[in-house]
Amino acid sequence: xxxxxxxxxxxxxxxxxxxxxxxxxxxxxxxxxxxxxxxxxxxxxxxxxxxxxxxxxxxxxxxxxxxxxxxxxxxxxxxxxxxxxxxxxxxxxxxxxxxxxxxxxxxxxxxxxxxxxxxxxxxxxxxxxxxxxxxxxxxxxxxxxxxxxxxxxxxxxxxxxxxxxxxxxxxxxxxxxxxxxxxxxxxxxxxxxxxxxxxxxxx
Numbered sequence: 001x002x003x004x005x006x007x008x009x010x011x012x013x014x015x016x017x018x019x020x021x022x023x024x025x026x027x028x029x030x031x032x033x034x035x036x037x038x039x040x041x042x043x044x045x046x047x048x049x050x051x052x053x054x055x056x057x058x059x060x061x062x063x064x065x066x067x068x069x070x071x072x073x074x075x076x077x078x079x080x081x082x083x084x085x086x087x088x089x090x091x092x093x094x095x096x097x098x099x100x101x102x103x104x105x106x107x108x109x110x111x112x113x114x115x116x117x118x119x120x121x122x123x124x125x126x127x128x129x130x131x132x133x134x135x136x137x138x139x140x141x142x143x144x145x146x147x148x149x150x151x152x153x154x155x156x157x158x159x160x161x162x163x164x165x166x167x168x169x170x171x172x173x174x175x176x177x178x179x180x181x182x183x184x185x186x187x188x189x190x191x192x193x194x195x196x197x198x199x200x201x202x203x
């Protein structure tokens with residue numbers, strides 16, 4: 001009997017340790033990516049089920065493959081999170097229309113460019129968030145991430161002239177700013193504000 005109780009206690013302790021590996025902010029971020037991949041933000045009956053399933057899958061992944069703690073981690077700013085959400089939705093809608101017009105427009109094939117964008121914060125977490133969000137916007141694909149320099153190399157469809165390249169850079173920098181202000185720490189926001197007036201150049 002004592003052995004059975006001891007085994008149950010060890011099992012409960014192991015389960016608690018596994019549950020302790022679940023980092024809620026990271027799981028929520030993975031859930032957002034899950035919903036973007038499966039169009040969970042569209043108003044349909046199964047959207048809530050997609051969100052719940054995405055969170056459960058994220059939690060299971062983190063329990064089976066535990067991640068090291070993220071330091072300093074996320075800090076959620078509710079109003080800025082709402083602004084980020086609608087900003088990304090708007091960019092996705094606009095970019096979808098632009099890509100559709102570019103594909104079906106008669107004439108020569110649409111040209112594109114690989115744009116290098118140096119981010120203004122030194123946080124790896126903000127780098128990853130910006131890269132993932134940029135990738136879900138139609139017409140832009142992350143080609144490479146230079147981690148030490150915090151530079152994203154983005155393949156942008158339809159960016160031919162220097163003006164269009166600069167516009168694409170500004171879109172990504174604006175996206176970075178929205179993300180930092182929505183989920184960044186005070187240090188991340190301070191880095192962003194310190195870099196912005198300095199006119200930090202983008203390669």
